[in-house]
Amino acid sequence: MKAKRLESSSDIERHIRAGAGQGVRESYRPWLTVKDVPSLGRSRIVKGLTLNRRHHLLSDLEYHYFLLCDYSSEVVDIREQFPLLPIEKTRELAEISNIKHPQQPRSKNPLIMTTDFLLTIENSEGKVFNAAKSIKYEEHLNDSRTCEKLELERLYWEDQGIPWEIITEKSLPMKSILNIDYIYGKAKVSLSENIKSPGVISRFLSMLELHNDQEKTLSSIIKDASRNLPLTAEDAKHLFFHCVWSRHICIDIHSSTVELRKSVPFTINHSTSQENERDLKAC
Known part of the structure; x- marks a missing residue:
């Protein structure tokens, strides 16, 4: 199976109509799959035990964090490779922040950004809320362009009123x-x-x-x-x-x-x- 190329607006609209990046729990479909992205380490498809569906994880680090989430009694939904839509919002935030928006390598059209995990958590008091997590190797945080894209993610989730944080290998037990x-x-x-x-x-x-x-x-x-x-x-x-x-x-x-x-x-x-x-x- 070939990787999906989302080079044009029609490609993106078709991907959305197919249900990508939509649904909750078992019905959720990730925006990206292991076939779509070159990964650092071993990408894999893993059947969850919290949710009866296959999860697409793009690195060893994502897999390690996924295990913590899947085992946690407080995590009730795991949505990996979650798209930051609509794209107009990230483009607006990029312009305001004077950050170059990610673009497709061939067409140079704006790229749909994703966050590695959007979790739904039910804490011990019964409060249910979403939390966004970006999973990055520590060494990548030394790259200025990576940090710019992470800043766009932060601004997006701040605008949505959803807490966001970066997880690195150094913070994992x-x-x-x-x-x-x-x-x-x-x-x-x-x-x-x-x-x-x-x-x-x-x-x-x-x-x-x-x-x-x-x-x-x-x-x-x-x-x-x-x-x-x-x-x-x-x-x-x-x-x-x-x-x-x-x-x-x-x-x-x-x-x-x-x-x-x-x-x-x-x-x-x-x-x-x-x-x-x-x-x-x-x-």
Whole structure:
């Protein structure tokens, strides 16, 4: 599949009519995809666990930040490669600020700018708001042209009344991210409906609590807990991490190293509140 070229106003209008940069949650379609942009590092398409759709991430740094957002219990929507529309607004801000507006390399027509992530957050008080995030490697902030474009982003979101910030690799908690990446790799595996049934999960959690022993590896605990349940060894491992992702099981991702072959402290969340749990069937 070739990259889309949005060189003319008709190209942009056609892209908008196709739904790009529109929708929320599962219906959202990013303005840019991994096919459209050369990336620094490994671009990838990732299926989210918060939202049942594929996310287009253009660098390792975007992927690392996405993991934090996808795992966060406060992030309820993730819209990546979000367009700053209408283009007249960014052109107006560029003129006022005496900044050259980004343009298409061939046609020299104005380029639709994008922000890496537009998040919808619901905090612990129940307040819902949007927040824009630009993901940049620290070294790129030394480039004056990059800083000019970031300033246009800042002005755009200020005009929209939406908080905006720059995220660099230096501000990311890499230990937590590596743990989330490990959990994500196990939790994203599809499980049959009978395995994810409330009855099986309840029995599995009870057996995990019974066999929880910090002297044993996580793999051994899961094996012992699933011995008399309708689970294969592999299904039990994946179900454990489904339960971690859904907060049925609590692990300190900030200080622990999460691996099956290690001893990993965990506790069972006995709360029955559906407000604080993700739906396992969406995983």
